[in-house]
Structures are given as C-alpha cells and as structure tokens.
Amino acid sequence: xxxxxxxxxGSFPKNAEKAVQNSQLRYNLRKATHTIRGKRASVVxxxxxxxxxxxxxxxxxDHTLRNLDRYLVQMEEAVTRAGGTVHWARDAAEANRxxxxxxxxTGETEVVKVKSMATQEIDLNQALAAEGITAxxxxxxxxxxxxxxxxxxxxxxxxxxxxRSEIREIFLDKMPKVPENLTDDPPALxxxxxLHLRERFLKSKVAISGxxxxxxxxxxxxxxxxxxxxxxxxTLPQTLISVVGIxxxxxxxxxxxxxxxxxxxxxxxxxxxxxxxxxxxxxxxQEFHLVLLDNGRTDVLADEVGRQALRCIRCSACLNVCPxxxxxxxxxxxxxxxxxxxxxxxxxxxGMGSDLDASxxxxxxxxxxxxxxxxxxxxIPEVLVDLRxxxxxxxxxxxxxxxxxxxxxxxxxxxxxxxxxxxxxxLVPKRLPGPLSAWTDTRDIPDIPEESFRDWWERNxxx
Amino acid sequence: xxxxEEILAKIxxxxxxxxxxxxxxxxxxxxxxEDLVGLFAERVDDYRAIVHVLPxxxxxxxxxxxxxxxxxxxxxxxxxxxxxxxxGVVTSCAVAVxxxxxxxxxxxxxxxxxxxxxxxxYHLCVVRADxxxxxxxxxxxxxxxxxxxxxxxxxxxxxxxxxxxxEGVHGPRTLEVxxxx
Amino acid sequence: MRVALFITCVNDTLFPGTGKAxxxxxxxxxxxxxFPAAQTCCGQMHVNTGYRAEGVxxxxxFTEVFAGYDAVVAPSGSCAAMVRExxxxxxRPGSKGAAAIAEVAPKVYELSEFLIDVxxxxxxxxxxxxxxxxxxxxxxxxxxxxxxxxxxxxxxxxGLELVPLPGAEECCGFGGTFAVKNPAVSAxxxxxxxxxxxxxxxxxxCAADNSCLMHIGGTLSRQKTGVRTMHLAEIxxxxxxxx
Numbered sequence: 040x041x042x043x044x045x046x047x048x049g050s051f052p053k054n055a056e057k058a059v060q061n062s063q064l065r066y067n068l069r070k071a072t073h074t075i076r077g078k079r080a081s082v083v084x085x086x087x088x089x090x091x092x093x094x095x096x097x098x099x100x101d102h103t104l105r106n107l108d109r110y111l112v113q114m115e116e117a118v119t120r121a122g123g124t125v126h127w128a129r130d131a132a133e134a135n136r137x138x139x140x141x142x143x144x145t146g147e148t149e150v151v152k153v154k155s156m157a158t159q160e161i162d163l164n165q166a167l168a169a170e171g172i173t174a175x176x177x178x179x180x181x182x183x184x185x186x187x188x189x190x191x192x193x194x195x196x197x198x199x200x201x202x203r204s205e206i207r208e209i210f211l212d213k214m215p216k217v218p219e220n221l222t223d224d225p226p227a228l229x230x231x232x233x234l235h236l237r238e239r240f241l242k243s244k245v246a247i248s249g250x251x252x253x254x255x256x257x258x259x260x261x262x263x264x265x266x267x268x269x270x271x272x273x274t275l276p277q278t279l280i281s282v283v284g285i286x287x288x289x290x291x292x293x294x295x296x297x298x299x300x301x302x303x304x305x306x307x308x309x310x311x312x313x314x315x316x317x318x319x320x321x322x323x324x325q326e327f328h329l330v331l332l333d334n335g336r337t338d339v340l341a342d343e344v345g346r347q348a349l350r351c352i353r354c355s356a357c358l359n360v361c362p363x364x365x366x367x368x369x370x371x372x373x374x375x376x377x378x379x380x381x382x383x384x385x386x387x388x389x390g391m392g393s394d395l396d397a398s399x400x401x402x403x404x405x406x407x408x409x410x411x412x413x414x415x416x417x418x419i420p421e422v423l424v425d426l427r428x429x430x431x432x433x434x435x436x437x438x439x440x441x442x443x444x445x446x447x448x449x450x451x452x453x454x455x456x457x458x459x460x461x462x463x464x465x466l467v468p469k470r471l472p473g474p475l476s477a478w479t480d481t482r483d484i485p486d487i488p489e490e491s492f493r494d495w496w497e498r499n500x501x502x
Numbered sequence: 503x504x505x506x507e508e509i510l511a512k513i514x515x516x517x518x519x520x521x522x523x524x525x526x527x528x529x530x531x532x533x534x535x536e537d538l539v540g541l542f543a544e545r546v547d548d549y550r551a552i553v554h555v556l557p558x559x560x561x562x563x564x565x566x567x568x569x570x571x572x573x574x575x576x577x578x579x580x581x582x583x584x585x586x587x588x589x590g591v592v593t594s595c596a597v598a599v600x601x602x603x604x605x606x607x608x609x610x611x612x613x614x615x616x617x618x619x620x621x622x623x624y625h626l627c628v629v630r631a632d633x634x635x636x637x638x639x640x641x642x643x644x645x646x647x648x649x650x651x652x653x654x655x656x657x658x659x660x661x662x663x664x665x666x667x668x669e670g671v672h673g674p675r676t677l678e679v680x681x682x683x
Numbered sequence: 684m685r686v687a688l689f690i691t692c693v694n695d696t697l698f699p700g701t702g703k704a705x706x707x708x709x710x711x712x713x714x715x716x717x718f719p720a721a722q723t724c725c726g727q728m729h730v731n732t733g734y735r736a737e738g739v740x741x742x743x744x745f746t747e748v749f750a751g752y753d754a755v756v757a758p759s760g761s762c763a764a765m766v767r768e769x770x771x772x773x774x775r776p777g778s779k780g781a782a783a784i785a786e787v788a789p790k791v792y793e794l795s796e797f798l799i800d801v802x803x804x805x806x807x808x809x810x811x812x813x814x815x816x817x818x819x820x821x822x823x824x825x826x827x828x829x830x831x832x833x834x835x836x837x838x839x840x841x842g843l844e845l846v847p848l849p850g851a852e853e854c855c856g857f858g859g860t861f862a863v864k865n866p867a868v869s870a871x872x873x874x875x876x877x878x879x880x881x882x883x884x885x886x887x888x889c890a891a892d893n894s895c896l897m898h899i900g901g902t903l904s905r906q907k908t909g910v911r912t913m914h915l916a917e918i919x920x921x922x923x924x925x926x
Contacts, residue, residue, distance in 0.1 A: 475863065
C-alpha cells in the first residue's frame, strides 16, 4: 500500500532542506532529469512546427474550458450511446463512493489499476482498502512505490527517486516468488515485474484507469502508456471503470492530431510512446463506467489567471527542467502533483490553509524554464506570482515589505536610507541576524560602497 | 441538486463573461516525404523492432518462414486458438505513421482482438505500403473513433528505471514488421 | 538621442560602479545620458513576493518618472523584464495605468539590447585582457530573449577570451526573495553553478544582472575561489587607456 500525502506536515523549505542533504537522492534525480531533458529537446527539435502545435494545443484547451459544460454533456451523450455509463463526482469522497459501489456490485475484492493521477489525487486505493477491496498498481513505477510503501515523487515516473539498486532491494524484499539471483540490470527488473503481474492480469475481473484525453465529439477515451500494463487492464477484465478529471476533455476527434504529437515528445521524450489505447463506450463485450471528477477543478476554472493550470496534460516536462525540483525532489511538495505544475495546481485544488500548501507558490526561483517547455504554454511563473499575492504572509515580512514600499515610493527617502546604510557600513557583520542569516549561511555579502550611484551623479553631474 | 447539475452550474458560473478563443491550426497536417517506406522502416527500427521490406509476392513465404515452429494466432485464418498458450500473433493493420514509426490497429478483419495482439509475446505485423501515411494528422483523418484503436510504436518498453528506455515488459517483447511493397 | 538611465535600486545602492560604467560607455557612443533623480525601484521584489499593491504603486511611479524619453536603458535583464513583461499584467485593460505602461514599457531596454538593436553596434571599443565566462541570467534569457547579444558584445572586446559555461542556461538559484525563503535549494543551485564556473577556469564571471552576480559572487567568495564577478557594463566600459 502506498502512503498518502493528505495532512502531511512541514513546509516546502523544510522538506527541501532535508532532501538537499540526501546525496543519493540528488544523484538519482540529477541523472534522471538530465537524461530526459536531453531526449525531450532532441525529439522536440525534430518538429519544425513545434511552436504552432503548442499554440494549437493551448487554444484547444482554452476553448474547451470556456465551453466545458457543453462539451461534458456531449461526452456523456456519446459514451451513453456507445453503451457506457457516466457518473458525476463533485469531490474525492463522492468519486470514491461511486467506484467502491461499482466494484462491490461485481462481487470482486481485487482490482488492477492503470497508472492514473486522478485516482491518486482522490486516494482511491485507501478508500477501496477501507471497504475490503485490494487495488494492485500495475505500472512499473507505481508498483515500486506501492511495494515500497512509499510516496510518488514524479508525475510520469513516480519512482524517479529510486535507482536500479534500490528497486532491486524493494523487489527482493516485497515481491513474492522473485528470483533470488535478481540483478539490478533494468531488463531483469522489468522481467521480474512482468512475471509478478502476469497471472493477475489474466484473472482480474475489474480494472480501474484514468485517461489522458476524452473526445466529446465521439465519446472516445485515450490512454497513453509504455509497458502494456495499460492495455492489459483496459482489455482483459470484464468491467472497466475510468476516473477522469473534467478538464481532460477535447472537443473533436481531430484535436488528437495535436496532442498525440505534444504529449509523447514532452513526456518520455519519444516520437511516440509504445502503446496508445482508444475506446468508445463498451467494447468487445466489456462493461464500461466513466466517472467524471470535479474535486476543485470548477473552483480553479473560476480564477482568471489560475485557470490556465487546467490546460495541463500531465507530461511532466516542467518537472524535468526545474532546477528546484531537481534538488528538492517530488516528496517535498507534499502532493501527488509535484514540481512547477504542482506548485500552482495543489494550492488551487487544496487551498492555502496549511503551511505546506501556502509555501508551494514560493517553491520557485521564477526562472521560467517550466513555461518554456510546457506543451500547452502554461505561464507557470505568472500563476505562481498571482498565488503569492493571495497567500498568507507572515506579520514580520508584511511589516518589512511595507517599510520598503514606503522608502521606494519617494526618492528622497531612498537617498536618506542609502546614506544611513553607508554610515553603518563598517558595522555590518559577516553573518547577518534573523531571516537574513539564510543569505550569509552560504554566501558573503557584498561590500556596501562609499556612495550610492544617485549621490555620485548628484555630486558630479548636476553641478 | 445532483452532482451533474451542480458541476455544470459551477462551470457556467466560472466561465461566464470569459472570451472564447479561435484555434490556430498552422501546424503541418501533411508532409512531403520522398520515401515513405524508407522513413517508416527507419523509425520502426529506432524502437528496436525488426523490419523487413519485401515485394508483396514474397510476403506469404516470409511469414511462413518467420512463424515456423511457433504457435501463432492467425486472425481470419487457420492458427492456434488458445490465447494463453500462443507464442505469437500475425496481423495486418489499419494505418501506419512514417514520422513516428507507429502502427495502428483498428481490430478489423485480419487484425485480431485487442487481447490477441497483446497477450502473446511475439507480434508480427504486415503493413501494406499504401497504408503508410506521413504524419499523425494524416493518420487521425483515416481512422474511425467508433472502433477500438491500438497505436503501437515498437515493442513493450518502460522508462521507469532511471528514465532510460528498456524494451520488454507486459506487452509483446518482440515486434516484427513486414512492409509489403 | 535622449536616453534615460534606469539604474535599478540594487545597482544604485550596492553597485554604483555599474551605473558609472553605463554612463561612460553610452557617452563614448555619443548618447546624451540623463539620470531622472526621482526614480526608485521597479517593484519587482514586491510583486514577485506577493505584495501586489505596493508593486503597483512603484510601477505607477516608474511610468511617471520615465515618460517622455526616447529610450530607457537598464543594466539589468531582470528589472527590464519586469517592466516589459510583467507591468502589462498589473494594470486593468483599458485603464489609464495600462495606457501609461503601453507608452513607456516598449522603450525600456536592457543594456545589450540597446547597444545592438538601437545603437547597432557590437564592437564598443572595449579592452579587457582576461579569461571570462558568461552566465545568461534567467530573466534576460527567457524573459527578454536576449539570445547571443551579450556574448556578441563580449566577443568584440579586445584581449578578452570568452569561455563557454557548462549548463549556462540553468538558474543560479538567486530568485529574489527565493534566496532567503528557500535557502537550502538556493544554496544547492548556487553551489552547482559555482562548480560549473570553476570548471571553465575563468578569472571573471560576467552577467547582465548584479542581483544574480551578488548571489553567485557571494558563494564564490565564501568558497575563496578567487573568481571575480563583473557586470557586463563594466567589461564593456573598460578601455586600454583605463587599464
């Protein structure tokens, strides 16, 4: 059973401080993110029309969000017409109840799962467990996290914080019937996962998935994956339940021509991922249920600046280029959505009531690398800055900022403040006190000059 | 109020007054490729799948050669029946995409069910040259969303260990493609 | 051409040498440089830390002070990006503030943009016989899209040996108040940046932002590396006579 993020204590800076000291973690993250960065850059560079695809992707998503109510109804009609059943869930509890009841109705106590962010977001596995239903994650990285009773730390590769030898340890420890001579060679680890899950795929009667896209026009659901565990779950069980965030919608079939280019290249850095499954309603005799999930999305939609976060297609390119994510790791964000997109999505979905959630908009140097790679052009720095204006501020900081604002509002005040600082320049200690000690812990402070620029100008130029 | 009504009402309120956007489609919807077969073969090979390019007349013999000694499911023909004990499957396809090295099955005649092309460890797929299109938009235009579709780009793989691609997890570990010209 | 120098509050207070270098460089290139005394701060710290109201007041002050000039030159990619990229988002569309921003913001240039795009020079007649590496700061790189403008200028400096910085495009970890709000990550980023700088064997690290240089330079100095930091303007202002 993988652990849950809900109610996690701490704050991003505190969590990150611990992570930064973990040299193994930093090595693993650096290696993985730099590998994928290079692959992404190379396959994106192959397409001369990348910026045009990006502009189209952004506009399709914005248009969908603007007309989301209409397209959701169209989706519902199309799925129903094709033999599926559509359910609506206001929040996590409602979605979990719907899914649990559907599983119970089949009489099964075990389900297989395709990697899905939506079901992680709502803590579905815990809800199922509480009702005596065991959910088996089948994606390799999810399996590593689940077997290790660990937290996911990346959107695409939840076990990115683990290297091959750590994965081998987890398998040897937790996987029944694993060969004792298992090596840490990645093909050997993949083979172990194959053997471990084979029987389960063949005997499972119920599968739970998410979806990367839903097409309103046709009622089609789309799942992109690599390993084939997705195909196993989507195809073999009698009953398929898909839990999908309402923002995953695309209006028309044709829109996939854009997103099937944007997503794989941004995500795994491949021209195309190994497997993509598309299905419309109940297929080949299966029973199909679609659960449309709100869980805070309509609140995000109401925010003029923040709503662009709903364009996200969960590719994780922003995580892979983020210098903060690379050093802090995914767990520091305390959410299934880590990295830059998590820093703008989590505070919007959960609010900023906890120290952790209120610290997330500040978990960025605003370097802009995330915006540059985002395939749907989410201006993450813009949303971060907007959220910072809404975040609770400490009283001392508020007072300091007020004073600074007062000084900056009038150049004569600024000049006086500069002269006062210059008079005290010899007294400035090498190590600053209070919150500014955070600066001098690792850096020297520059020498304060004998004269400000404005006084120099006044003395030399105005005369 | 039902969840459905409540969600729809919240959406209506959230976007009221927001401007709609035009969708610019200035990206390429087709590409001039001189050698579609060559590009497709190269891109499939990049995924470490096995590729053969053969004149149509030689294809049946090649299939016989490749499947000899294997328990093969042959949709639309005489072959092995039991899914769980089959060694492989031989299918045709609906469309293939040169730029991305992708085969798309719509599980029509000769393409088997979704399970038949998934459970056996070996997938042999015959692609006719005229089924190859240049890019993704051309493929989308040729496909019918009412059918179940499986897009296949190389053998089963994972990038979950240190973000490096490793071939062979749950799907067929060997993908072999015959391009019939 | 009537050019206003927007010194920026950090340079004004802590790095006046950079301002003097801009003045001497622009005069060498026959510009009539003015320093509007009423200028203070662009408001970036306030806006980016979540104090929008204070930031908006400072933005209004900026547009009043710099109205009427042909060009406003700032020796800071970050502050120039604040005015050009972020100011338009601060005002209500159609408001008086929005009109004032639309009037002033496009005339604000980072130094290398002004030299190359407006004055059309890439050789400013500088002399600086040292091994230099250049760090493109994030807001100059991804905000203003300066591209190779700064390095084009540096390549024309006589005696200067420009060595490429590995991982140049990666943030140094300054990020304004990020440096004190997330000190551990900021320091880790700074440490990685200084390691890359050391690997180049450069004597001098150059950038278009003294704020980032203050962070990297503070780390270089704490580690007693002996590598100096210099603003782009100071290198470009150096001449053979002055050496």
